[in-house]
Amino acid sequence: xxxxxxxxxxxxxxxxxxxxxxxxxxxxxxxxxxxxxxxxxxxxxxxxxxxxxxxxxxxxxxxxxxxxxxxxxxxxxxxxxxxxxxxxxxxxxxxxxxxxxxxxxxxxxxxxxxxxxxxxxxxxxxxxxxxxxxxxxxxxxxxxxxxxxxxxxxxxxxxxxxxxxxxxxxxxxxxxxxxxxxxxxxxxxxxxxxxxxxxxxxxxxxxxxxxxxxxxxxxxxxxxxxxxxxxxxxxxxxxxxxxxxxxxxxxxxxxxxxxxxxxxxxxxxxxxxxxxxxxxxxxxxxxxxxxxxxxxxxxxxxxxxxxxxxxxxxxxxxxxxxxxxxxxxxxxxxxxxxxxxxxxxxxxxxxxxxxxxxxxxxxxxxxxxxxxxxxxxxxxxxxxxxxxxxxxxxxxxxxxxxxxxxxxxxxxxxxxxxxxxxxxxxxxxxxxxxxxxxxxxxxxxxxxxxxxxxxxxxxxxxxxxxxxxxxxxxxxxxxxxxxxxxxxxxxxxxxxxxxxxxxxxxxxxxxxxxxxxxxxxxxxxxxxxxxxxxxxxxxxxxxxxxxxxxxxxxxxxxxxxxxxxxxxxxxxxxxxxxxxxxxxxxxxxxxx
Amino acid sequence: xxxxxxxxxxxxxxxxxxxxxxxxxxxxxxxxxxxxxxxxxxxxxxxxxxxxxxxxxxxxxxxxxxxxxxxxxxxxxxxxxxxxxxxxxxxxxxxxxxxxxxxxxxxxxx
Numbered sequence: 001x002x003x004x005x006x007x008x009x010x011x012x013x014x015x016x017x018x019x020x021x022x023x024x025x026x027x028x029x030x031x032x033x034x035x036x037x038x039x040x041x042x043x044x045x046x047x048x049x050x051x052x053x054x055x056x057x058x059x060x061x062x063x064x065x066x067x068x069x070x071x072x073x074x075x076x077x078x079x080x081x082x083x084x085x086x087x088x089x090x091x092x093x094x095x096x097x098x099x100x101x102x103x104x105x106x107x108x109x110x111x112x113x114x115x116x117x118x119x120x121x122x123x124x125x126x127x128x129x130x131x132x133x134x135x136x137x138x139x140x141x142x143x144x145x146x147x148x149x150x151x152x153x154x155x156x157x158x159x160x161x162x163x164x165x166x167x168x169x170x171x172x173x174x175x176x177x178x179x180x181x182x183x184x185x186x187x188x189x190x191x192x193x194x195x196x197x198x199x200x201x202x203x204x205x206x207x208x209x210x211x212x213x214x215x216x217x218x219x220x221x222x223x224x225x226x227x228x229x230x231x232x233x234x235x236x237x238x239x240x241x242x243x244x245x246x247x248x249x250x251x252x253x254x255x256x257x258x259x260x261x262x263x264x265x266x267x268x269x270x271x272x273x274x275x276x277x278x279x280x281x282x283x284x285x286x287x288x289x290x291x292x293x294x295x296x297x298x299x300x301x302x303x304x305x306x307x308x309x310x311x312x313x314x315x316x317x318x319x320x321x322x323x324x325x326x327x328x329x330x331x332x333x334x335x336x337x338x339x340x341x342x343x344x345x346x347x348x349x350x351x352x353x354x355x356x357x358x359x360x361x362x363x364x365x366x367x368x369x370x371x372x373x374x375x376x377x378x379x380x381x382x383x384x385x386x387x388x389x390x391x392x393x394x395x396x397x398x399x400x401x402x403x404x405x406x407x408x409x410x411x412x413x414x415x416x417x418x419x420x421x422x423x424x425x426x427x428x429x430x431x432x433x434x435x436x437x438x439x440x441x442x443x444x445x446x447x448x449x450x451x452x453x454x455x456x457x458x459x460x461x462x463x464x465x466x467x468x469x470x471x472x473x474x475x476x477x478x479x480x481x482x483x484x485x486x487x488x489x490x491x492x493x494x495x496x497x498x499x500x501x502x503x504x505x506x507x508x509x510x511x512x513x514x515x516x517x518x519x520x521x522x523x524x525x526x527x528x529x530x531x532x533x534x535x536x537x538x539x540x541x542x543x544x545x546x547x548x549x550x551x552x553x554x555x556x557x558x559x560x561x562x563x564x565x566x567x568x569x570x571x572x573x574x575x576x577x578x579x580x581x582x583x584x585x586x587x588x589x590x591x592x
Numbered sequence: 593x594x595x596x597x598x599x600x601x602x603x604x605x606x607x608x609x610x611x612x613x614x615x616x617x618x619x620x621x622x623x624x625x626x627x628x629x630x631x632x633x634x635x636x637x638x639x640x641x642x643x644x645x646x647x648x649x650x651x652x653x654x655x656x657x658x659x660x661x662x663x664x665x666x667x668x669x670x671x672x673x674x675x676x677x678x679x680x681x682x683x684x685x686x687x688x689x690x691x692x693x694x695x696x697x698x699x700x701x702x
Contacts, residue, residue, distance in 0.1 A: 468615035475611075475643065493674045497681075500645055504614045559682055560646040566681045 027169065030058050031176055038180035048181070049080040052150065055173045056082045059166055061136070061152035066177070067092070067099050068148040076100060076148065083153065085128040097121040098137050102149045108138040108174075110167045134161040138171040140178030147178045200230040200258070207231055207261060210268050212238050220311055221248050223429035224408040226375075226416045233260025234373050234427035235268045239276070243572055243585075244312065247275045250429050251304035252323065252373040254344075259300065267292060267302050267345065280575060281306045281319035285345065286356035289321070292346040301346035305371050310574070312456070312524060312531055312585065314364045314433045317575070319357040321345050324374055327389075329396055330367040331434065338362065364433035368404060370396065375424035379415035387415060404430035456524035456531060459485065463520045466507045466536065474521065475500050478532075485525045486590065494567035495530070495588050501560035502534045502584050510538035510582055529569070529589040537581040593641075595623050603633040603698045609640030612648030621651035628658040633701025637694065639670035644678055656688065665689070669697035 034054060037047050048066055056064030063083025067076040076099055078090040095104050101119055102109050114120040114132050125132050133154050140147040152170060154160045204227065211225060223236040233253035240246050249271050253260040270288050278284040285306055292302060305326055307318025318326070322344035325337035341358045343351050362369065372392070381387050387395075392411070399406040408428060415426050460481045464470040478499045482492040499521065506519050520535040565571050570587035593610035604627050612620050627634050636652065638644070652668070659666045667689040671679070679685045691697040 468613070471613050471615060472611060475613075490673075490677070493677060496643075497645065497674075497678060500613065504645065504647065507614065559650060563646055563678065563681050 026058075027172070030054060030173070034173070034176055034180070038184065044181065044184045045079065047184075048177070049082075051173075051177050051180075052080045053082050055150060055170065055177075056152060058173075059136070059152055059162075059169055060156045061162075062154040062156055062160075063130070064150065064152045065090075066140075066148065066150050067103070068181075069094060069103055069146050073146070076103065079148075083130075085130045087124070087128065090124070097124075098135050099149045099151050102137045102139045102151075103146055106139050106141050106144070106146060108167050108171045109135075110137075110162055110164065111135040112161045112163075136162040136166050136170050138167065138174035140174050140181065142175075142178050142182050145182065147181050150174045150177060197230075203258065203261060204230045204232075207235075207265065210265060211236065219246075220433065221246055221309065221429060221431050222404050222408055223250070224412050224427070226412060226422060226426040228375070228422040228425045229256055231258060231261035232425045232427075233257070233264050234375065234425035235264045236371075236427055236429045237268055237272055238429065239272065241276065241279060241308070243279075243574070245279075245308050245310045246431075247279070247306070247308050248371075248429060248431065249275070249304065249306045250323070250371045250373070250427060251302050252375075252425070252427070253302050254300050256425065263300050263302065266295075267304070271304075271306060275306070279308060280356075280359070281308060281317055282356040282359040285319045285321055285342075286349075286352055289345045289352060289357070290349045293349050301344040303340075303344040309364075309369075309431050309433075311433070313522070313533060313583075314366065316362045316364055316369055316431065317359050318362070319359050321357060322347075324372060324377070326369060326371040327392070327396075328362055328364070328367060328369050330365065333397060335393060364431070366434050368396070368434065369431040370404075370407070370428065371430075372428040373425060375422065375426040376411060376415070376428050378423060379411075379426050380418050380420070380423060381414045382418055387411075403434070404432045456526035458522065459525050460521065460523035462522075463518050466503070466511050466517050466519045468504075468507060470519075471500055471503055474503055474519075478521070478523070481523050482530065482588075485523075485530050487530070487588070491588065495532070495586075498564045498568050498586055498588075499532055499534065501564050502532075502586065504560050505584075506534065506536040506538070506582075510536045529587050532586040532588075533574075534584045534586070535581055539580065540582055593620065595620065597623070597627070599632070600635075600694070600698050601702065603635045603701050604630060605635045605637055605694065605698075607637035607640065611643040612641055612651070613643065613645045614647050617645070617647040617651050620648060621654060624651060624655035625658060628655060628664065629662050630664075631662075632664065633698070634659055634664055634666040635694065635697045635701055636666070636668050637670055637697075638668060638672065638675050641675055642672055644675045646678075646682070649678060649682055649684065652688070653684065665701040667691050667697045667700045669694055 034051050037050050052064045052066045063085065065078050065081040065087060068079045069076055074094055076092045076094055078087050081087050092100060094100055098109060098111060098119060111117045111120060112134055114135055136152040137149055139149045150170060155162050221238040223238065225232060225234055225236060233256050234251065236250040238246055238248040251264065251267055253263045267288065270291060271284065274284055274287060303323035304321045305318055305323045307316055309316045320338060320340040321342050322340050325339045328336040328338065338360055377387055377389050377392060379387050381391065395410045396407050399410065407430060411426065411428050415422065460477060462474065462477055464474060475496050479492055479496045482495045487495065503519050511517050517537045522533045524531045564586065568586045569589045569592055572585045574583035574585055593608060593612055593616035595606055595608045598605045606623060606627060608620060610616065656666050669691045671690060676685065679688065689700050691700055
């Protein structure tokens with residue numbers, strides 16, 4: 001409230017004294033009217049103007065003005081006024097004049113006769129032509145928070161001078177006005193907070209929609225994301241490519257909150273859009289890095305792992321841009337961490353050499369791959385206890401039959417359920433190459449289900465020296481396999497021809513006349529098709545040069561490749577594995 | 593793979609048995625080209641050939657081209673289902689004269 005000042009005419013706060021009961025009734029009525037004005041839904045400015053009018057009229061002054069202290073406390077500005085001179089918008093220094101005096105000392109003041117007061121600033125009068133005789137001023141403040149002051153000029157009638165009763169009255173009214181301003185400000189803040197909260201929730205909803213749908217229970221890649229705040233700087237994504245492989249991404253934007261979330265949305269969108277056509281993780285990250293570097297602000301960066309998983313072969317190719325090492329768990333339970341060999345995205349395009357981000361190839365061979373943000377390993381599972389990398393390994397070891405979904409659930413429950421706010425966004429994706437392993441064993445109860453799954457059952461694995469005199473052996477093995485899978489004699493003949501021609505291409509083109517190496521043939525049976533992958537271990541062949549022959553040109557050469565394309569439903573030269581060699585994938589559908 | 597060469601009227605008959613593939617096609621090619629230039633019609637009996645691949649087909653194509661240059665006619669006879677399939681896939685079933693029996697073939701290359 002209003003503090004006391006030693007020297008008269010400064011008056012301490014309190015109720016108006018020495019006022020007749022009828023007057024008290026009128027005071028209360030005025031306060032009630034003002035209260036109603038402030039409670040109405042009008043603009044604060046309109047209400048303040050109305051309040052100044054009422055107060056000026058009630059105290060019977062010639063003019064009244066309401067000054068508000070600027071948020072920085074440097075300036076007083078007239079927000080509303082009544083009287084012969086319009087001074088709305090007038091600005092004063094926070095300690096200027098009688099108003100400044102009252103605001104600074106948080107005390108009311110009466111200057112009965114300005115001509116005798118040294119604090120009176122005559123500059124406003126000289127500008128406006130108004131003749132100030134007497135001033136009454138009371139601060140608006142609530143619990144020490146200074147809001148401004150109301151100033152009245154010249155008592156109407158008589159000698160034109162105010163008395164102490166007038167000051168008491170103005171102090172009470174100013175306090176009410178101050179409280180109303182504060183309430184209005186708090187209400188506006190609440191509305192703003194609510195709006196920001198709603199916007200954040202909308203942003204979070206859009207973010208969640210950027211994450212892939214994981215409802216398909218037999219999909220080999222799964223993920224989980226727990227934002228530490230409403231929105232997250234982490235993200236993950238996975239989607240099938242048109243060649244049957246699966247692209248996956250997990251990233252962590254530096255920082256948390258809205259700026260990280262926006263950066264996340266941009267990076268995730270770039271990767272998803274470009275990732276469908278650029279199937280080389282290293283080259284993709286190089287492009288995205290250039291884009292992120294061009295537009296990244298405030299030193300933000302993204303650590304990220306992007307890769308492609310081939311359910312047919314169990315191979316994963318990935319590129320790691322400065323992210324936590326992904327964890328490979330082989331089928332015997334041994335762990336290998338894949339360390340990053342390149343800096344995060346958004347640091348500098350110059351740090352990446354010409355070949356792009358380095359790629360790593362991993363043969364999962366029935367094992368699992370876990371990629372996660374540090375929010376997982378540094379997440380608290382109880383008061384002050386981090387899960388840690390060993391804790392994560394334990395979760396994986398103990399997941400048993402619940403598989404990767406079990407690990408994801410455990411991470412979510414342990415860290416998300418530990419109580420208290422999350423320290424950081426928690427994100428984890430996992431790839432399970434184990435389905436293929438299950439189907440190898442005929443006595444396994446999963447065999448039936450696995451045979452119809454996406455991976456298919458491996459029915460033949462053959463590795464022979466790449467020599468012409470081994471082709472008969474290959475043909476016989478492929479023939480028996482095709483018949484075993486249920487193909488007709490005619491289709492079996494076609495498949496044998498295609499595989500034989502594929503092996504010829506290896507012998508003649510991949511290894512050439514001098515080189516010597518092996519050919520590996522793997523055949524899987526799916527519910528709808530048989531898939532043959534022919535692999536050699538020679539230098540990569542320029543795929544663009546292997547074309548079906550021009551049929552008008554009778555020279556031999558491309559005829560073998562033409563025959564393969566004629567008889568098989570799908571023929572794809574897959575990108576070469578990291579340890580060299582070439583992969584040719586042939587698909588023959590049942591009943592085609 | 594083996595082959596036997598015989599004569600019938602104005603034709604030379606070469607009969608293959610076994611698979612003609614990357615391993616055996618060089619021998620088949622050599623045997624075929626050996627007949628080119630002797631002035632007779634060339635009849636290739638594939639009754640004993642269950643499998644022929646692109647390299648075998650290429651040998652047949654090379655023989656046909658050489659035979660044409662030297663004014664000799666050439667026909668294929670007694671193709672297995674598999675061999676005919678490969679020629680069809682290679683769109684060569686109309687390039688070669690294909691006969692069902694040896695007699696038919698001998699008449700065709702006369």
